[in-house]
Amino acid sequence: MAKKKTPQINSSSTADIAFLLLCYFLMTTTMGDQSGLQRRLPPIPDPNQKQEDVKVNRRNIIIVKINSADKLFAGNEAIDVAFLKDKIKEFLSNPKDDPNLPEKEMKEIEGKMYPVSKGVISLQNDRGTSYQAYIAVQNELVKAVNELRDEYCMQNYGKKFLFISEDEQNIVKKVIPQNISEAEPKDVGKKR
Secondary structure, three states, X not given: OOOOOOOOOOOOOHHHHHHHHHHHHHHHXXXXXXXXXXXXXXXXXXXXXXXXXXXXXXXXXXXXXXXXXXXXXXXXXXXXXXXXXHHHHHHHHOOOOOOOOOOEEEEEEOOEEEEEEOOEEEEEEEOOOOHHHHHHHHHHHHHHHHHXXXXXXXXXXXXXXXXXXXXXXHHHHHHOOXXXXXXXXXXXXXXX
């Protein structure tokens, strides 16, 4: 008795099909354009211009530190990351015109005068800080600014920030700026 040969599947076009599927997914997939951490970088200094140190009033800066043990400090006090957002909101908005919180200056934006906080958040971390702690703090800082913008929009436009026009969003971004300054990570235990 002769053995029957089992028919084989024709796999000569498998590579072509895989390539076509890859091309299809590459062309139809969209990439989010607002990914990553938004930070305003300082302008490139003009090499012909004399460098001057910019003096910032001490009351206009809050220093947020994360040490190598992931312990968080805002100002001079230890704080849990869950309370950081509220501390930053109070710092930036200065609702009671506290002389220990940032000053506000009147700025002309799109033909109108607005009180704008001079507050700057200085974020400093240790080289040993965990990535999870760093991102958790970043999220709370951005969340504080976003909530202040939402509150401002609800008072002035009756809608949250995401639902107002692009021109209105640009005004709100200038009225409530996201001023976060990041220092280079350091080894806290080392003496200099």
